[in-house]
Amino acid sequence: MLLQDYITRLAGQFAAAGIYCGHGTNNAYDEAVFLVFGSLGLDYLLSVAEQNRELAPAEAERLEQLARARIRQRIPTAYLLGKAWFAGYEFHCDRRALIPRSPIAELITGGFEPLLSGNPGRILDLCCGGGCIGIACALRFPSSEVVLADISAVALELARDNIRLHGLEERVVTRQSDLFAALAGDFDLIVANPPYVSREELERLPPEYRHEPALGLDGGADGIDIVARLLEQAANRLGPGGWLILETGYSADELQNHFSESSFLWLEFEHGGAGVCALNHSKLKKLAGK
Numbered sequence: 147m148l149l150q151d152y153i154t155r156l157a158g159q160f161a162a163a164g165i166y167c168g169h170g171t172n173n174a175y176d177e178a179v180f181l182v183f184g185s186l187g188l189d190y191l192l193s194v195a196e197q198n199r200e201l202a203p204a205e206a207e208r209l210e211q212l213a214r215a216r217i218r219q220r221i222p223t224a225y226l227l228g229k230a231w232f233a234g235y236e237f238h239c240d241r242r243a244l245i246p247r248s249p250i251a252e253l254i255t256g257g258f259e260p261l262l263s264g265n266p267g268r269i270l271d272l273c274c275g276g277g278c279i280g281i282a283c284a285l286r287f288p289s290s291e292v293v294l295a296d297i298s299a300v301a302l303e304l305a306r307d308n309i310r311l312h313g314l315e316e317r318v319v320t321r322q323s324d325l326f327a328a329l330a331g332d333f334d335l336i337v338a339n340p341p342y343v344s345r346e347e348l349e350r351l352p353p354e355y356r357h358e359p360a361l362g363l364d365g366g367a368d369g370i371d372i373v374a375r376l377l378e379q380a381a382n383r384l385g386p387g388g389w390l391i392l393e394t395g396y397s398a399d400e401l402q403n404h405f406s407e408s409s410f411l412w413l414e415f416e417h418g419g420a421g422v423c424a425l426n427h428s429k430l431k432k433l434a435g436k
């Protein structure tokens with residue numbers, strides 16, 4: 147079968163099976179392209195038409211195995227391939243951490259403008275998982291020092307694999323820490339995508355999410371347990387002139403009620419996504435004082 151025909155057929159099967167797309171793509175066709183291109187090692191910069199050719203029997207067999215696992219077991223494609231894309235970079239990706247998908251990628255490629263005007267000296271990726279946010283920051287800001295912190299030892303192993311993948315051992319370190327507890331010093335930029343899914347929402351998530359570590363999703367009863375703790379602690383760890391960029395998903399109302407504060411700065415995204423706010427030092431101090 148021709149590669150192009152295989153992709154079209156697979157997209158139809160994905161759509162008919164009602165798979166959930168949202169771990170790197172947002173529709174069945176892109177999901178089919180991701181699976182086929184990723185499995186065959188094709189160049190994503192070239193179109194399907196440009197790479198069209200007859201599939202070898204061994205390739206077709208391998209693709210069928212992956213497609214079955216995607217449809218029957220609902221394993222997200224990034225886990226099947228062991229790799230994911232974030233902010234234009236490739237990362238190792240497996241069940242030790244969530245699949246990268248934060249809209250913060252767009253802020254990183256844009257250099258966090260207009261909030262930041264230069265290279266932040268010290269950057270913290272808090273709740274780093276496999277390290278995609280902090281590593282993409284390190285690649286965007288070549289003179290910054292970056293700390294990747296997470297409570298999960300296995301997520302940090304994956305983060306170290308990704309540091310090595312990008313050759314960043316000199317500037318990027320990992321720390322195991324419950325939020326800021328084991329971290330030293332101040333940071334000029336803190337970027338965090340903590341767990342923020344409420345218990346009720348967790349119950350309703352599509353089956354694909356069950357393959358991800360619950361520690362990366364579970365934000366407590368209302369979804370804001372970790373986010374609220376993080377906001378209370380960050381005031382003492384952000385340097386003057388610094389920014390905290392925090393993803394909180396759809397818990398904006400919950401958060402604003404918790405802090406009796408409605409003036410969070412919610413950021414807008416050109417390529418989709420929402421639920422990310424930016425806080426500077428004085429705003430954090432105000433929140434911590436409640």
Ligand SMILES: C[S@@+](CC[C@H](N)C(=O)[O-])C[C@H]1O[C@@H](n2cnc3c(N)ncnc32)[C@H](O)[C@@H]1O
Binds near residue numbers: 273325
């Ligand atoms: C939503 S995942 C984000 C992973 C990664 N930053 C990303 O965007 O793909 C949240 C991460 O927070 C970590 N985590 C959960 N509780 C934590 C805590 N108390 N302190 C530090 N990290 C925590 C989890 O292990 C998980 O890796």
